[in-house]
Amino acid sequence: MPIATFSEKIAHTLSTIKYGENPPELYEPIRYMMDLGGKRIRPLLTVLAHHLFEDEVDKVLMPAAGVEVFHNFTLMHDDIMDQAPLRRGQETVHEKWNANTAILSGDVMLVKAYELFFGVQPVHLPVVLKLFSRCAAEVCEGQQLDMNFETRTDVSIPEYLKMITLKTAVLLGFALELGAVLGNASEEDRKNLQEFGIKTGIAFQLRDDLLDVYGNAAEFGKLVGGDILAGKKTFLLLTAMEDANEMHRTELKNWLGKTVADPEEKVKAVTAIYDLLEVKAKTETRINTYFHEALQHLDKVNAPLERKEYLRALALSLMERTS
Amino acid sequence: MPIATFSEKIAHTLSTIKYGENPPELYEPIRYMMDLGGKRIRPLLTVLAHHLFEDEVDKVLMPAAGVEVFHNFTLMHDDIMDQAPLRRGQETVHEKWNANTAILSGDVMLVKAYELFFGVQPVHLPVVLKLFSRCAAEVCEGQQLDMNFETRTDVSIPEYLKMITLKTAVLLGFALELGAVLGNASEEDRKNLQEFGIKTGIAFQLRDDLLDVYGNAAEFGKLVGGDILAGKKTFLLLTAMEDANEMHRTELKNWLGKTVADPEEKVKAVTAIYDLLEVKAKTETRINTYFHEALQHLDKVNAPLERKEYLRALALSLMERTS
Numbered sequence: 001m002p003i004a005t006f007s008e009k010i011a012h013t014l015s016t017i018k019y020g021e022n023p024p025e026l027y028e029p030i031r032y033m034m035d036l037g038g039k040r041i042r043p044l045l046t047v048l049a050h051h052l053f054e055d056e057v058d059k060v061l062m063p064a065a066g067v068e069v070f071h072n073f074t075l076m077h078d079d080i081m082d083q084a085p086l087r088r089g090q091e092t093v094h095e096k097w098n099a100n101t102a103i104l105s106g107d108v109m110l111v112k113a114y115e116l117f118f119g120v121q122p123v124h125l126p127v128v129l130k131l132f133s134r135c136a137a138e139v140c141e142g143q144q145l146d147m148n149f150e151t152r153t154d155v156s157i158p159e160y161l162k163m164i165t166l167k168t169a170v171l172l173g174f175a176l177e178l179g180a181v182l183g184n185a186s187e188e189d190r191k192n193l194q195e196f197g198i199k200t201g202i203a204f205q206l207r208d209d210l211l212d213v214y215g216n217a218a219e220f221g222k223l224v225g226g227d228i229l230a231g232k233k234t235f236l237l238l239t240a241m242e243d244a245n246e247m248h249r250t251e252l253k254n255w256l257g258k259t260v261a262d263p264e265e266k267v268k269a270v271t272a273i274y275d276l277l278e279v280k281a282k283t284e285t286r287i288n289t290y291f292h293e294a295l296q297h298l299d300k301v302n303a304p305l306e307r308k309e310y311l312r313a314l315a316l317s318l319m320e321r322t323s
Numbered sequence: 324m325p326i327a328t329f330s331e332k333i334a335h336t337l338s339t340i341k342y343g344e345n346p347p348e349l350y351e352p353i354r355y356m357m358d359l360g361g362k363r364i365r366p367l368l369t370v371l372a373h374h375l376f377e378d379e380v381d382k383v384l385m386p387a388a389g390v391e392v393f394h395n396f397t398l399m400h401d402d403i404m405d406q407a408p409l410r411r412g413q414e415t416v417h418e419k420w421n422a423n424t425a426i427l428s429g430d431v432m433l434v435k436a437y438e439l440f441f442g443v444q445p446v447h448l449p450v451v452l453k454l455f456s457r458c459a460a461e462v463c464e465g466q467q468l469d470m471n472f473e474t475r476t477d478v479s480i481p482e483y484l485k486m487i488t489l490k491t492a493v494l495l496g497f498a499l500e501l502g503a504v505l506g507n508a509s510e511e512d513r514k515n516l517q518e519f520g521i522k523t524g525i526a527f528q529l530r531d532d533l534l535d536v537y538g539n540a541a542e543f544g545k546l547v548g549g550d551i552l553a554g555k556k557t558f559l560l561l562t563a564m565e566d567a568n569e570m571h572r573t574e575l576k577n578w579l580g581k582t583v584a585d586p587e588e589k590v591k592a593v594t595a596i597y598d599l600l601e602v603k604a605k606t607e608t609r610i611n612t613y614f615h616e617a618l619q620h621l622d623k624v625n626a627p628l629e630r631k632e633y634l635r636a637l638a639l640s641l642m643e644r645t646s
Contacts, residue, residue: 020460026467077430081423100404100470103426107400108463110433115456118449125448126441133438137343140431144349147423 003310006057010043013061014068019112029093029105030112033072036088041318042067042175048310049179049193052303060182063128066116067175073109074139076102081147110136124182131181135174142167155233157242161202169201192297199294200315203287207319209234210283213271225267231256235286236279243277291319326633329380333366336384337391342435352416352428353435356395359411364641365390365498371633372502372516375626383505386451389439390498396432397462399425404470447505454504458497465490478556480565484525492524515620522617523638526610530642532557533606536594548590554579558609559602566600614642
């Protein structure tokens with residue numbers, strides 16, 4: 001089965017979900033958010049993980065959709081907290097409606113995400129719900145750490161890696177473990193798939209940090225150096241701060257604390273320090289290490305090679321993206 | 324067993340819940356909110372409903388606590404939306420910390436509420452979770468309707484009753500039904516207990532509307548006429564608007580739209596119109612009707628009279644409160 005077939009099944013499933021109708025002010029923002037699209041990577045991970053153990057994937061489509069609805073719930077609430085004006089190039093929910101609507105629609109979205117798991121076989125229900133709830137709490141912990149980092153000046157690289165693990169990677173891990181649990185995989189296979197997801201997720205986020213500075217701006221659809229201008233503590237910045245000598249560290253701090261008339265000048269200056277400290281190569285090395293470790297976990301999974309190839313290819317596509 | 328024993332068991336259970344530790348910014352507001360107290364009516368309803376069918380109530384304490392955690396989650400998020408400075412006489416979470424913290428701690432609280440249901444017997448898990456999720460979505464719908472009403476001028480009494488049913492009453496209904504389900508009650512007993520809760524909840528909310536204007540101010544711990552000053556569409560106001568002649572309706576609208584130097588004058592003037600239209604007696608009649616219907620549903624439940632007496636007494640105490 002070509003991977004597009006799996007994606008089509010997911011798209012179809014998402015299009016059939018009935019979130020609710022009344023009051024429309026509550027449910028319309030959910031449909032708006034879900035219709036903004038996205039690559040639907042998380043439900044695809046669930047389906048592909050399940051396909052390692054069973055031919056029939058239809059029965060995991062609803063819980064897979066639950067992962068996507070949960071992901072979009074986190075985006076809706078994160079966008080309020082980050083005061084983000086845009087999401088996938090469109091107005092965010094709190095901009096198009098208001099913050100109260102985004103809070104409340106998000107709340108009901110989390111409830112709907114839970115509901116999408118209720119159709120799993122009763123024997124799987126307790127473990128699926130426990131894994132999901134734990135993951136959901138961890139994603140919130142990651143978002144809280146991310147917010148804490150905004151006002152801290154002493155964030156270490158291990159702390160940063162912990163934050164992105166919670167905020168981004170554990171959900172990829174859960175998406176994969178979910179597919180494995182529902183496919184009656186062994187405990188060992190489940191854990192290897194989860195680790196494959198977590199390591200891929202970390203590599204994916206580091207790649208995101210890298211692309212913000214070194215990506216193809218046109219393809220990326222964002223301002224180059226947005227993180228630099230926002231003073232965001234990315235892997236690149238933390239690496240630079242750690243490796244810089246006193247002079248360069250002071251220079252970095254000065255640039256980051258400065259309100260500039262010419263944003264391009266600031267991005268250029270900070271990037272020049274990154275270049276000097278070989279931050280790009282160091283980040284790429286770290287990405288490759290995580291990606292390599294991820295693949296080692298996938299290798300250990302007891303499933304047909306040709307089926308694991310779907311997951312390897314998907315992970316690779318996440319690493320090779322230039323935007 | 325005296326009712327205080329049930330309450331003590333609930334208080335003890337709530338005190339043992341581990342919400343999480345790190346980051347503290349995420350979990351501290353949950354403990355703060357839960358420690359603000361409250362009458363713990365909802366978990367008591369679960370325990371008392373269960374006690375109708377089984378002697379042993381310990382096994383429902385965790386899910387009963389889940390209802391209370393969910394209730395407090397809704398309060399935390401509602402307080403942001405309503406920009407409320409105080410909750411139970413203390414600073415609200417978004418005031419003490421900030422709105423982002425209240426959003427995110429609330430989110431994780433909803434997850435924790437779900438987790439507290441996971442320990443029920445596997446045979447009950449699917450139905451409990453479906454009923455809870457449906458109730459949770461309805462509570463959000465009620466809050467959205469309540470917000471919609473703020474900017475509407477044509478809210479009807481049936482619409483208002485629908486709103487308070489969703490926002491307040493269905494959770495009391497769920498709390499009772501939960502106890503019944505876990506006590507292996509018949510479908511009929513479950514539904515009668517749910518209706519007992521819903522009708523009691525509506526009566527409770529109407530009583531709340533009444534006390535805002537006609538309650539004992541000192542005991543109530545709030546400003547008398549707070550709803551009038553806020554221009555809130557309560558049962559009293561909607562009844563007055565419906566029953567008033569053209570002159571009084573215009574007078575009411577003028578007072579409600581007016582920014583006054585002397586709040587007491589406004590409350591007195593609106594209350595005078597209420598008095599003229601016998602709004603107090605009309606509201607009391609409606610409260611009594613709902614309360615009577617509630618008790619009829621309780622009467623129909625197949626359980627020992629002396630055990631039902633706990634629920635009757637609790638409902639009565641909610642009706643007789645003067646604050």
